[in-house]
Amino acid sequence: MKNIVRSFAVTLCAAVLLAGCGKKSDSGAQSSGDAAAPAGKSASATSAETPASGRSVEIKADDTMKFSLTEIRAKRGEALSVTLRNVGNTPKFSMGHNWVLLKKGANVDEFINEAMNAAATDYVPASKQDMVLRHTKLLGPKEVDTVTFNAPAEPGRYVFLCSFPGHYQVGMKGELVVE
Numbered sequence: 001m002k003n004i005v006r007s008f009a010v011t012l013c014a015a016v017l018l019a020g021c022g023k024k025s026d027s028g029a030q031s032s033g034d035a036a037a038p039a040g041k042s043a044s045a046t047s048a049e050t051p052a053s054g055r056s057v058e059i060k061a062d063d064t065m066k067f068s069l070t071e072i073r074a075k076r077g078e079a080l081s082v083t084l085r086n087v088g089n090t091p092k093f094s095m096g097h098n099w100v101l102l103k104k105g106a107n108v109d110e111f112i113n114e115a116m117n118a119a120a121t122d123y124v125p126a127s128k129q130d131m132v133l134r135h136t137k138l139l140g141p142k143e144v145d146t147v148t149f150n151a152p153a154e155p156g157r158y159v160f161l162c163s164f165p166g167h168y169q170v171g172m173k174g175e176l177v178v179e
């Protein structure tokens with residue numbers, strides 16, 4: 001009998017805890033909701049700024065010459081804010097990273113071949129600028145850059161890559177998939 005009372009007490013206690021916990025997270029959600037509401041309001045009030053913020057996508061690059069994300073899915077025309085973060089330690093001159101989004105159907109090999117010799121423009125060749133939709137700066141260790149743009153209106157797969165010499169060849173690439 002004692003045991004039953006005890007387990008009941010434990011259950012009751014747990015229930016109270018749960019309720020308490022639930023209440024807390026509810027009020028937490030509510031207060032953050034309240035905080036978000038005015039922000040949303042002001043964003044719609046200044047509609048010109050809305051596309052500039054967009055959905056945030058963060059990609060990390062490191063000394064293994066890989067992007068942490070190799071596929072980004074987006075809706076046609078969706079506002080995106082892509083951040084590249086170089087979390088590596090190797091100096092920029094030997095291990096710089098950038099994020100270059102190419103136009104649909106761009107000749108990637110041709111672009112990469114030109115990029116190799118475009119150190120002066122951070123490996124984004126001026127002669128192939130017409131193949132590029134958007135690109136970040138070339139980043140050294142612990143540097144970050146963000147580019148904001150709208151996903152293309154035409155559905156399909158758009159290659160992105162790091163144009164630092166040799167990086168694309170070892171797999172520093174991915175695709176923006178527009179649906």
Ligand SMILES: [Cu+2]
Nearest residue numbers: 097162164167
């Ligand atoms: Cu790279």
